[in-house]
Amino acid sequence: MAYTSYDVIVLGSGPGGYVAAIRCAQLGLKTAIVERELLGGICLNWGCIPTKALLRSAEIMHFAKHAEDYGLKIAGEIEADLDAVVKRSRGVAKQLNQGVTHLMKKNKIAVHMGEGTLTGPTSLTVKGEKGEEKLTAKHVIVATGARARDLPFAKADGKRVWTYRHAMTPNEMPTKLLVIGSGAIGIEFASFYNDMGVDVTVVEMLDRIVPVEDKDVSAFLEKSLTKQGMTIMTGAGVEDIKVSGTGVKAKIKGKDGKVTETEFSHCITAIGIVPNTENIGVEKLAEMDRGFIQIDPYGRTKSKGLWAIGDCTPGPWLAHKASHEGVTCAEAIAKELGNKDVHPHPLDRNNIPGCTYCHxxxxxxxxxxxxxxxxxxxxxxxxxxxxxxxxxxxxxxxxxxxxxxxxxxxxxxxxxxxxxxxxxxxxxxxxxxxxxxxxxxxxxxxxxxxxxxxxxxxxxxxxxxxxxxxx
Structure with missing residues (x-):
């Protein structure tokens, strides 16, 4: 089977990958993108965007419940229609997925749907809707992203133990929810479900919630969320979870060292991410650290012609960081291919903003x-x-x-x-x-x-x- 050749192939179409592909195309490079699931990746389809749609519904719910504070009266009880809330969120994701599809066509980027595996620094195979394809390029950008990390003693089953993905499309509204981890993902879902009327408990092993933030912000947020009815446990850890058909029973060790056992209807694990770098052939081609691809400030790996960006590389693991890396990487590639009009700038990690959309x-x-x-x-x-x-x-x-x-x-x-x-x-x-x-x-x-x-x-x-x- 002959290889199909490009200037650049991007493996992964999240906010890093599809932006890198667009910038490469803008710079006159023959570009292809490989995606195994949905154009737009996790962020657009299952992360940043649909969660904000959910949180918007929760915000409206919050304001409706407090209408009297604004001199307004709403007759009757305010209720959440979970199916309608989720349907709206999925509709927003679908609209943006279609938008990325349009951008690929507009910029004449070839799309290969399927599982991509590197066979060398600048070649890969794709197994998908067209059978097995062999692709080669002058440069390849790995942008395969990351996924939620499972608890070793309670893997997500989508029924009682959820990751963010399950929490976005719940088959039922929780009554009592345990959220393990208080980073951006954990706190956003805790805030969403709390506003929806769920009894929420957040467990954080460190001494304060949102621990990467300034301590004054952490203290203020904990006070606010507690006032809203959440139970916040810091300096605490979940030691074991037993799952049944009706809920989960969690053993939680508090900051005082005492272990209590509490029953919840559902549990969300938000304890970090795992890079999607297994089984794609990158381990022998790039320097790795705990699964993350090591790169220089422009996205280069140790293998000539092989680049990496986004959540499969060192953090912070944020969509806008991935997109910025995609542009930098694309311009660095164009420069190597002889474009004298581009002047790529390395990423300054001190200037990357972080946002959490809780309330x-x-x-x-x-x-x-x-x-x-x-x-x-x-x-x-x-x-x-x-x-x-x-x-x-x-x-x-x-x-x-x-x-x-x-x-x-x-x-x-x-x-x-x-x-x-x-x-x-x-x-x-x-x-x-x-x-x-x-x-x-x-x-x-x-x-x-x-x-x-x-x-x-x-x-x-x-x-x-x-x-x-x-x-």
Whole structure:
């Protein structure tokens, strides 16, 4: 069987893979993409986008339950139609999947549906709808992503023990839900089901929830979620789970060392990810670390012509990081193939924002105050609460704050951390500022529109230097 040849083949069509393919095509490269399931990958079909659709339904539910706070009356009991909520979420995912399909056609990218296996740094076979195909290219980009990690003593069965994928298409509404892990995925689903009226318990082995965030954000979020009715257990661990036809029985060791046994109707495991790098032929071609492909700042592996991006490479494991890597990688390949008009820039991991879409939302970029001090910086940090912001009060969303961290000697913006309404939309202002290497002076002299919640960003900068105006 003859090989079909391309300039670039991308293995995997998630937000890293399909963006890399589009950028390669824009740069005039003959490009193909290989996908075993659905164009758009996990993020678009089973992750970032459909979960936000679910969370939007939960947000509307929350506001409906609190309509009287806004001078409104809603007659009758507010109920969630689980099937309709899930149907809407799946419809959003389908629409975007079709959008990616259109983008492949628009950019003349060949799509090979099937399981791809590398046979060398720049060749692979695809077993799928067309039987077995042999493909070769000048360069290959591995973008196979990752999947949820199972508990060793309770593998997800889709019935009582769920991963995020099962939690997005539940066959029934839980009555009492155990969420193991308080990272972004765990907290988002805990927030969704709590707003839907489920009794939710979150167990986190570390001493605070969302442990990668600034400790002030973690403390605020725990207080808020507890006030909403969640049970939060930190410094705790699930030691065993027994699954039955009616629920799960979990042995949980608390921070005091005592082990209690509690029954739940369902359990969500959100304890991390496993890279999808087994059985694709990459182990002999690239340096690996715990299954993750090791790369240089442009995505190169140790084998010439073989590149990797996204969740199958070192973190942070975020869709927007994967997309950015895809563009960088595509431009680096084009440069190697003789394009003198592209100037790829390596990824600066300090400028990658993180967003969690729980209620209230959290968002951050750069160093926490503790990490900045650990790195040797003398810091100036300031916090401005939403209770001092007119727009937040008018929206009925006065819980939250913005915190900024600066280098005291140079004024460099080291980090920004937010919790509250719409902060996932606001964080990009600080991301742009960090990318432009701004200092407190530029931020203080920036005019922020009134009335907006974003004014809290300005006030937090002023607060870092003892100049806050509205608190």
């Amino acid at each position: 209230p939302q959290i968002a951050s970029v750069g160093l926490t105050e503790a990490k900045a001090k650990e790195a040797g910086h003398e810091v100036k940090a300031g916090t401005f609460p939403f209770i001092g912001n007119g727009k937040a009060i008018a929206l009925g969303e006065a819980e939250g704050f913005v915190k900024t961290v600066f280098d005291a000697k140079t004024g460099e913006l080291l980090g920004a951390h937010m919790v509250g309404a719409e902060v996932t939309e606001m964080i990009q202002g600080f991301v742009v500022g960090k990318t432009l290497e701004t200092t407190e002076a530029e931020l203080m002299n920036t005019v922020f529109p009134h009335p907006t919640i974003s004014e809290s960003m300005h006030e937090s900068v002023l607060a870092s230097y003892g100049r806050a105006l509205h608190i």
